[in-house]
C-alpha cells in the first residue's frame with residue numbers, strides 16, 4: 001500500500017484512476033481545483049487547490065508525505081481555450097507539480113502526456129513512416145495542447161537530469177479515455193456517445209480511432225508504480241486498448257480521413273489499432289482488460305434486465 005497524490009483527481013480520467021487505485025488498497029490524496037462527491041470513498045482525501053500556484057503546491061506536496069505523484073491536472077482538450085492559455089496553464093502546472101514533487105522528496109513521479117504529441121491531423125498533412133505508432137515514432141506537435149504535453153515529458157527529463165536515479169520518473173500517453181459510465185451512453189469527452197463515434201467514423205478519425213477504458217489506465221498506473229524501480233528511468237508509454245474504436249479495419253478508414261497514412265496503414269488489418277501498447281506489455285506485463293465490443297454488449301444486456 002502506498003500513499004499516492006493524484007492531481008486532477010476530480011476529472012474524467014482522474015475519478016477512475018483515484019477510485020481504481022483506492023480499490024487496490026492505496027491511500028489517495030486528490031489535488032484538484034474542485035472536489036467531487038464521486039470521490040467521497042474510503043481511502044481518498046480531497047484538497048481543493050489551484051496547482052498553478054507553485055508555492056502553495058510545494059507546501060501541499062511536502063505535507064502529503066507521499067510515495068508517488070501522478071500528475072493529470074491540465075487543460076485536457078486541444079483548442080478548448082486560447083492557445084496561449086493552454087500553453088501557459090499546462091506548462092505552469094508541469095513545473096509547479098513535478099518540480100514541487102521533486103522538492104518534496106517524493107520518490108516516484110508520473111505524468112500524463114498525450115498521443116497528440118505525434119502531430120496527426122496537422123492542417124498541412126501528416127505522413128507516418130510506419131503504423132502502428134509506438135514510443136519511437138517522432139514527436140511533431142502542431143498545436144499548443146500537444147506542445148504542452150511534450151513539454152511535460154521534457155520537464156520529467158529535465159528533472160531527471162537534476163536528480164539522477166534517486167527519483168524514478170515515467171510519462172504515459174493515454175489514448176481517448178472512455179469512463180465506465182460512457183459505455184452505457186454518457187457523453188464522451190467530445191460530447192458524442194461511444195456508439196455515435198462508432199456509427200460515424202468521422203468522429204473518431206481525429207484521434208486515429210484510439211481509445212482506452214479509464215479502468216485500464218488505473219491498472220496500468222498501479223503496475224507502473226510497482227515496477228518503476230525495476231525498469232529504466234524516464235520511460236514513456238502509450239496506454240491504449242488492444243483494438244481500434246471502429247467497425248471497419250483501419251487499413252480502410254485511416255486513408256479516407258488522413259490521406260498521408262495510405263501507405264503505412266496497409267499494416268492495420270482486422271481490428272488492429274493505430275497505436276501499439278506492446279511496450280507496456282513488454283516492460284511492465286500490463287494488458288488492457290476492456291474492449292468496446294464486450295463493454296457495449298454488457299451495456300445492452302443490462303438494458304434488457306427487467307427492473
Ligand SMILES: NC(=O)c1ccc[n+]([C@@H]2O[C@H](COP(=O)([O-])OP(=O)(O)OC[C@H]3O[C@@H](n4cnc5c(N)ncnc54)[C@H](O)[C@@H]3O)[C@@H](O)[C@H]2O)c1
Pocket residue numbers: 007008009010011012013014031032033034049050051052071072073074075076077093112113114115173174175176177178189
Ligand atoms: N481524456 C482523454 O481522452 C485524455 C487523453 C490523453 C491524455 N489525457 C490527459 O489526461 C489528463 C486528464 O484528462 P481528463 O480527461 O481527466 O481531463 P479533465 O479536464 O476531465 O480533468 C482535468 C482536471 O484537472 C483539473 N485542473 C485543471 N487546472 C487545474 C489547476 N490549475 N489546479 C488544480 N486542478 C486543475 C480540473 O479541475 C480537472 O478536474 C490530462 O492531463 C489530459 O491531457 C486525457
